[in-house]
Amino acid sequence: MVSRYHGRAATDAEIRHEVEETSSESLEPPRGALLVASFQGQLAGCVGVRLIDDDVAEMKRVYLRERLRGRGGGAVLAEAAERIARTWGARVMRLDTRSDLIEARALYVRLGYEEIPAYSRSPYAEHWFEKSLVA
Numbered sequence: 136m137v138s139r140y141h142g143r144a145a146t147d148a149e150i151r152h153e154v155e156e157t158s159s160e161s162l163e164p165p166r167g168a169l170l171v172a173s174f175q176g177q178l179a180g181c182v183g184v185r186l187i188d189d190d191v192a193e194m195k196r197v198y199l200r201e202r203l204r205g206r207g208g209g210a211v212l213a214e215a216a217e218r219i220a221r222t223w224g225a226r227v228m229r230l231d232t233r234s235d236l237i238e239a240r241a242l243y244v245r246l247g248y249e250e251i252p253a254y255s256r257s258p259y260a261e262h263w264f265e266k267s268l269v270a
Contacts, residue, residue: 161185162195166223169196170215172208179203184216187229192220192268194230197239209242217268226269231260240264 162169167185171178180199187193194216199208220228230248232239240262248264255263 168219170212170219172199172212172215174203174208180208180212182212182216184219184228186220186223186225189224190226192216192223192225192228194228197230204238209239210246213242213246217266221268226267227265228268229254229263229265231255231257231263233259234261 161167162183162185167183169181169183172180172182178200180197180203182197183195185193185195194213197209197212197216199212217228228248229251230243231254232243243264243266246266248266251263251265253260253263
């Protein structure tokens with residue numbers, strides 16, 4: 136996140152700070168999950184999903200290794216998060232992202248997400264999206 140946002144590598148101190156300050160409790164069962172993807176036996180990416188209320192899930196921390204981007208892995212991760220959210224009874228999936236993540240925003244639009252007004256206050260959120268999970 137730091138390298139893309141600030142145009143430089145993250146320092147060890149920044150990584151430690153983010154790990155300490157960012158709770159992952161919301162991605163733990165029974166109302167959350169962290170999904171990890173592999174490609175050819177190697178760690179490829181991850182996506183978090185959590186319920187923010189009984190009907191609304193939120194996709195978080197979508198990440199795919201740079202060398203694997205542009206091959207459809209982002210869509211696989213997002214669709215896996217959507218499937219999990221549906222099993223929990225969520226009717227809507229939301230997410231937030233930054234302006235500089237142009238490829239991610241294009242992916243979300245391709246997957247049927249529509250931009251909505253802000254629903255969160257993350258310091259990195261500049262765009263908010265939502266998709267109905269009901270067929």
